[in-house]
Amino acid sequence: MSPLRARVENGRLHLDEPTELPEGTELELVVDDDGDDLTNQERQALHEALLTSWSSAEAGRSRPASELIDELRRRR
Numbered sequence: 001m002s003p004l005r006a007r008v009e010n011g012r013l014h015l016d017e018p019t020e021l022p023e024g025t026e027l028e029l030v031v032d033d034d035g036d037d038l039t040n041q042e043r044q045a046l047h048e049a050l051l052t053s054w055s056s057a058e059a060g061r062s063r064p065a066s067e068l069i070d071e072l073r074r075r076r
Contacts, residue, residue: 004017006029
């Protein structure tokens with residue numbers, strides 16, 4: 001079963017997701033924010049890659065994601 005998504009509105013949970021659970025099923029909802037499992041070294045590498053990417057975009061060295069996806073599909 002895939003996760004269900006709820007939204008908080010006026011202090012109440014609103015859930016509008018189709019499900020095949022039987023009527024009357026009770027669910028325990030928890031806030032799922034365990035962060036990530038990156039090591040400090042991996043996190044540093046990620047931040048460096050993001051900074052490099054941002055700098056490239058600001059300098060105009062970017063292209064539409066659709067082009068990149070098309071290129072990756074051609075490589076298969």
